[in-house]
Amino acid sequence: MENNIEQNQLLSLKTLLKDDKIEKGLRLADQLIKQKYKVREIHLLIKKTLIKKKIIDKNPDLSKLEKLINNKKFVCAKYLFSHNSKFFSKSAKALFLAGTAFSELNEIDEAKRLYDMAIKLDSTNIKIRKTVSTFYLSIGDLQKAIQEFNFIKNHNPLDGENHRLLSRSKKYLKLDDPHIKEMEVLISDPELNKEQRININFALGNIFENLKSYKKSAEYYELANNEQDSRLIYDSRKEEYISELIIKNFNLKKIRQLQLNRKNNRQLFILGMPRSGTTLVEQILSSHPDVFGGGELPFIENYLLSNRGSIGLRMPEILINPSQKAIEEFYNYYNESLNLLDYKKKYITDKMPGNFKWIGLIKSAFPNSKIIHVTRNIKDNFFSIYKSYFANDTCTYAYNPKNIVNYFNIYLETMRIWGKLFSDEIYECKYESLVDDYESESKNILKFCNLDWNNNIKNYFNNKRKVLTVSSAQIREKIYNRSINSWVNYKDKLEPYFRDIK
Numbered sequence: 001m002e003n004n005i006e007q008n009q010l011l012s013l014k015t016l017l018k019d020d021k022i023e024k025g026l027r028l029a030d031q032l033i034k035q036k037y038k039v040r041e042i043h044l045l046i047k048k049t050l051i052k053k054k055i056i057d058k059n060p061d062l063s064k065l066e067k068l069i070n071n072k073k074f075v076c077a078k079y080l081f082s083h084n085s086k087f088f089s090k091s092a093k094a095l096f097l098a099g100t101a102f103s104e105l106n107e108i109d110e111a112k113r114l115y116d117m118a119i120k121l122d123s124t125n126i127k128i129r130k131t132v133s134t135f136y137l138s139i140g141d142l143q144k145a146i147q148e149f150n151f152i153k154n155h156n157p158l159d160g161e162n163h164r165l166l167s168r169s170k171k172y173l174k175l176d177d178p179h180i181k182e183m184e185v186l187i188s189d190p191e192l193n194k195e196q197r198i199n200i201n202f203a204l205g206n207i208f209e210n211l212k213s214y215k216k217s218a219e220y221y222e223l224a225n226n227e228q229d230s231r232l233i234y235d236s237r238k239e240e241y242i243s244e245l246i247i248k249n250f251n252l253k254k255i256r257q258l259q260l261n262r263k264n265n266r267q268l269f270i271l272g273m274p275r276s277g278t279t280l281v282e283q284i285l286s287s288h289p290d291v292f293g294g295g296e297l298p299f300i301e302n303y304l305l306s307n308r309g310s311i312g313l314r315m316p317e318i319l320i321n322p323s324q325k326a327i328e329e330f331y332n333y334y335n336e337s338l339n340l341l342d343y344k345k346k347y348i349t350d351k352m353p354g355n356f357k358w359i360g361l362i363k364s365a366f367p368n369s370k371i372i373h374v375t376r377n378i379k380d381n382f383f384s385i386y387k388s389y390f391a392n393d394t395c396t397y398a399y400n401p402k403n404i405v406n407y408f409n410i411y412l413e414t415m416r417i418w419g420k421l422f423s424d425e426i427y428e429c430k431y432e433s434l435v436d437d438y439e440s441e442s443k444n445i446l447k448f449c450n451l452d453w454n455n456n457i458k459n460y461f462n463n464k465r466k467v468l469t470v471s472s473a474q475i476r477e478k479i480y481n482r483s484i485n486s487w488v489n490y491k492d493k494l495e496p497y498f499r500d501i502k
Helices: 002-020 022-034 039-052 062-070 074-083 091-103 106-120 126-138 142-155 162-169 178-186 194-210 214-230 234-248 252-258 278-285 297-308 323-340 353-365 378-386 400-420 429-434 438-448 455-462 484-497
Strands: 269-273 289-295 349-350 371-376 425-428
Touching: 002 022, 002 039, 002 062, 022 039, 022 074, 022 323, 039 074, 062 074, 062 091, 074 091, 091 106, 091 126, 091 214, 091 371, 106 126, 126 142, 126 162, 126 438, 142 162, 162 194, 178 194, 214 429, 214 484, 234 400, 234 484, 252 323, 252 353, 269 278, 269 353, 278 289, 278 349, 278 371, 297 323, 297 353, 323 353, 353 400, 353 438, 371 438, 371 484, 378 484, 400 425, 400 484, 425 429, 425 438, 429 438, 438 455
Parallel strands: 269 349, 269 371, 289 349, 371 425
Antiparallel strands: none
């Protein structure tokens, strides 16, 4: 049976290469090699393809390696580097680029080795150090991360992002910690730009919260949010319109008409509000040997963006006028993308919180997929969003309490409707239940996903996969309850907004 799966994947690989989908084909080839399937034959096929496409030739070219990385062709970059490793190993930049390729491909040990080699060759290169520092934070090696953050701090004290990331990695035991004093002085430095100031204000807010100096913490959080909000635009009317449109066009009757006859869906969708506990749930599930942790997969958003209309809000046709043909196309796109991550594991998680908007689309394309809706005490969830710095600008609502209220109301109403339509098909996981009785709630989640208990679940915090969310450091700890009712310490500032949450 397994050989049939591999044989089918080999055929898919050859089709992708024939259709000039080189990066996709090589991702599949890479997986087959890791499964030790026809390794020599596939290596020869890879080499032949890369020579034909002039990716590898007799004259190694660093600019070509850099271009592949910039274009997110990480497997091509990996094999270009490997084919010319003797030449490239003399260059810190080439080693750094190759480390990035291996990191993106989740080949953590090789990424570590290449990054370390790059630093040995060019120890004062801050660009390399910054990437390496966040890499170590993402895999939970906090000691190495702190070492790199401190190096950067000493060489570039104005780097606000570095201060914030350091504050997420180390523990502060007293109010007169030298790093706190350093940032308190730095925040008044006229050379700081707005983005640097925002990062440092978030860092100080978080540190003073952990040290239970809540008044100072609240002041810094407010400064950080006000400045961040002033540079972003949140369009509440657009969000409301999209939500209403989806719910209208994906009613139960329509979904039943659209549903594809697919019995074996591999998708585990973990969704909800940001900072609700979705990362923790994924970390638990991905500790199971039958589950591949996909992280926040952009596949749904990418598909919708690439199929937008040409006028107005440019809404994708699949949302305005959903048809079985469009659903079939979406299904194929999403599944092909999953297979490039992993084609062997029974399940793959997709932990994009905002997928709650697309449950109608998900249930049309993947009727048997598992959906885990993670909820948390609304006041704690609200506060956790307000105090967080999100690495990209997708959460534009997150820095203004009124906007957070608006987004919360859209989310709550959307989930009420999906809950009525799919009550037995969505597992409601309460963060507080998980914290209160970890093993029991974990077993409930596994049972919903048709997975047996595995002792790895007990030690989810030892799972070394890359985690790129705000919670990357927190999920390396054993389960704790200190964040429950954390909003109370900021009651005066936030409570007036809670009455507007419906």
